[in-house]
Amino acid sequence: MEQILKLQGATVETITVAQWQQEQSVKELFEAYQSKAFGLCWRINSEDFPQAIEEFKQWCQQHYQSFDAVLKNEFTFNITVARNWAKARSQF
Helix, strand or coil: CHHHHHHCCCEEEEEEEEEEEEEEEHHHHHHHHHCCCCHHHHHCCCCCHHHHHHHHHHHHHHHHCCCCCEEEEEEEEEEEEEECHHHHHCCC
């Protein structure tokens, strides 16, 4: 979409309006998946979910070695602004 706006003469700018970090233990994240807090968990059949969560638990144990390990994520919230698009659009 950004390329289309630029081709039509708009000035496009992306602004970062917020940045934050989140720390969460493997245990906290696992429990969120186990409680189906994320929509992607809803796609798994109820019959298949216990097996899937058990496999995920084993993967977490192998990958992180401890459920107390802390995972750090950085997030940004960006807004893309298009200016002068109406003027540029009226030329077509």
